Amino acid sequence: MDPKQILRHCDHTLLRPTATWPEIRQVCDDALAFGCASACIPPAYIRQAAGHVGNELKLCTVIGFPNGSSTTAVKVFETEDAIRGGADEIDMVINLGWVKEERWDDVLGELRAVKASCQGRILKVIVEACLLDRTEKIRLCRLITEAGADYIKTSTGFSTGGATREDVALFRAHIGPEVKIKAAGGIRTLEDAADFLLLGADRLGTSAIVSLVKAAEEGKQTTADL
Ligand SMILES: O=C[C@H](O)COP(=O)(O)O
Incomplete structure (x- = not known):
């Protein structure tokens, strides 16, 4: 798959707790320069x-x-605060304790409340798949569809595991046709990246792919200059 095609699906991500404004500004500049879906x-x-x-670049936040x-x-x-500040896309982590307690009405109520507060902007629901069993994942696919969220997102990138091919395939089989998939965490x-897209993910949350493409391009330039 052409790297440019992959980059169009990437949310170029920097969520490290110590990230500074100059680093975040660079991520925004790179996301724009490399044609990413968002920063x-x-x-x-x-x-x-x-x-x-x-208005040059979509901004996503968590x-x-x-x-x-x-x-x-x-x-x-x-x-609401993020939207007032200029966020175009909202990636929200579900309450995982409620999932373990099977408090499905509470999970659904929260999804609906946050979806309403998005005021039409894209809502991606982070389920942290590495902490869930198969039954929980399937149940969440149904609730996310019912709540009218736009995406199911595999992972925060800050837990015990990231996106897996198995989870993307499982989500594809159980979400409604209008719900998309964001694979995130550990895509290196x-x-x-191409595999996740071919399996049915529409977005990739990644802190690494832009750097890889950038390094490859810089390498090519160096070779050409020789
Ligand atoms: O949503 C995005 C993740 O935080 C990115 O994870 P990563 O740093 O493993 O690529």
Whole structure:
């Protein structure tokens, strides 16, 4: 698969807790230069990033991140605040304790509340698949479809595992036709990225792919200069 085609599906991501504005600004500049779907950055930098990129680039941010255990009211406030700051896309972590307790009505209620607070913007629901069993994953596919969310997202990138081919295939089989898949966490090669897209993911959350393509391009330039 052409790297340019892969990059169009990438949310170029920097969520490391110690990330600084100069690093985040660079991620925005690279996401724009490499034709990424968005830059995915921490909420505290959304307003500054929006001032920097204007309408040139979609900005994605994270809510209830990374543990998902803040209250629904806090997640709604975070979402509204991010949108006021200029976020175009919201990636929210579900309450995993509620999943383990099978509090499905609470999970669905939270999904609906956050979806409503997105005011038409894209909502991606992070399920942290590495912490779930197959039955829980299938149940969440149904709830996410029922809530009208736009994407199911595999992982935060900050837990015990990231995206897997098995999870992407499982989600594809159980979400509604209007729900898309974001594979995120641990995608470290162009081959992996292409595989996830071919399996049915529409987005990739990745901190690595742009750097890989950038390094390859710089390598080519160096060779050509010789
Ligand atoms: O949503 C995106 C993830 O945080 C990215 O994870 P990564 O740093 O393993 O690529």
